[in-house]
Amino acid sequence: MTIKYKDAGVDIDAGDELVERIKPLARSTRIPEVVADVGGFAGLCSIPSDIEEPLLVSGTDGVGTKLKIAFLTRRHDTVGIDLVAMCVNDVVTCGARPLFFLDYFGCGALDVGAAEAVISGIAEGCRQAGCALLGGETAELPGMYAAGEYDLAGFAVGVVGRRELLGPQRVARGDALIAVASTGLHSNGYSLARRVLLETLGLSVDSYVAELGATLGDVLLTPTRIYARTVSSLTKALGSDLHALCHVTGGGISGNLPRVLPRGTRARFRLDHERPPIFGLIARGGPVVEDELRRTFNLGVGLVVVLAADRVDVALATLAAAGERAWPAGEVIASDAAAPDVIIPQPGAMP
């Protein structure tokens, strides 16, 4: 008997079937810059003509073990939104407009239905971000993944005019900080969250948790907020008074806010807002001490806006109009520390 590729665990027909199912999903994300029907081996995209001195801005990320919640609940249609969010939220911190996205889906044996659901989520994320799903790779690696499991990687490219580039070079002491609400854990800290919630507390994803007002699975699968359109509104409303944006990703506020601060400054950031209840559940359930929470989770803040202090009202109105919950949360102050950092005042200790 002869051996075929399929005998070795790679099903080319299933892959072809998936490609057919992906086509309409990708089409639903098309933007005018996409150059379709050419470039058989690669995706093609033009550069928006209205951007002076365009710079390409790119980022890559995964979803982490939030995927394990999708496996447990067998709900695969939301982690794709998270994948786009994690990449695009990095890209838009530069003030960039997202242009296109590509995904990598790695699995042991291809489940066409689950993969299609994942990619439908990616397409939904791309539509939310206003970028095109320009390509992707579905890789079947027999023996590399457990049955029913997969990993995801995403890649986003955006474009920004050189003079519109946000970042530490625009930030100065006296700048104001605005916190923009996250939708929950986003896609960070799931290994710790799962350990506490599913192991220490013994909850299941199907458990209804009164304090959360929902099942644990629903709360843990809440998609990461995509801030692309919000950032676009902010750049239009504030122009050069918008100085920097901090995506609160792995490492929390303390780990990420210094990335947009220039030398000689630090952020004074008030953490006295009401946190989504999932964070309290994890804190008590571990228990996990406050310092560890802060360096692992976003604690309810998905994005920090750094801007000229006299434009806070305009920014808050713009954020509200974009559907965001946002509040003034601190300021940039002088510091003689070796590197920028974040100080979080005790609640009630200062104005």
Place this chain on the structure above:
Amino acid sequence: MTIKYKDAGVDIDAGDELVERIKPLARSTRIPEVVADVGGFAGLCSIPSDIEEPLLVSGTDGVGTKLKIAFLTRRHDTVGIDLVAMCVNDVVTCGARPLFFLDYFGCGALDVGAAEAVISGIAEGCRQAGCALLGGETAELPGMYAAGEYDLAGFAVGVVGRRELLGPQRVARGDALIAVASTGLHSNGYSLARRVLLETLGLSVDSYVAELGATLGDVLLTPTRIYARTVSSLTKALGSDLHALCHVTGGGISGNLPRVLPRGTRARFRLDHERPPIFGLIARGGPVVEDELRRTFNLGVGLVVVLAADRVDVALATLAAAGERAWPAGEVIASDAAAPDVIIPQPGAMP
């Protein structure tokens, strides 16, 4: 006792250590277009100013279960070259100049040494391709990967002038086909190759195989050839007489060559060259029949050049000067089949 992120299997210190080790590797790939030291959350790159109507060309891919050979041999410094090759070889088929690359490295528990070796290979691949390693994500997903294993995804972006775009729109019947040698399996068909070589034949990666003149591990880990600089030479030498390029990736010659052919044509491709001995070993070892070999492996041809028939000599000289082994392998002919395909004449049956 309280629970920390590290207890849940995520070691932020190891990740930070890896980031430090990656920095000089990424620096070694820098090209003038990279905008360094800004854009804390994303990579920044300008667009070469000498390209008229630039189009962005992007591709994503993985290495497949070639990774398993790296795990078995504990040699992690070459699969990164493969990762860059698989993405960049797709991108350059459009005639594009590679600009930048990003990688995703997913693992269960981070082995800093292995990850650094992988990324040193990625940096080597980027230098070979002439593109910048602009960013990456190292994801530690406890419980998702077996100990010592990881998956890789890569993402490449290049740029091409709209009028320099290669592809089926340039191809016509009468065009010539030139085969450019692969370095072996490249990164396709490893699940079948491993099944035959390691299971059916019971070889180990350390086995010296006389017919191969090397250990099996050495042959199976041979890096995928990166054709970026070769393609650049071809576009310079041939101009508009270079019509299309086919990356012989998963699906083999028959699966990929039709992707660059226009309707109403087919390729007549001679497969009578001497194949690298690894393919004969797999064929006899399976046994694997010729049809299955053809749709799984590149069989010694990594790239097919489609060009004006009167420029074959110039192309062959250019390829030789670029260090490639290449030979005339067929032509584009008329066809009334529903879609372009490839016919492979029996050896000796035609001129």
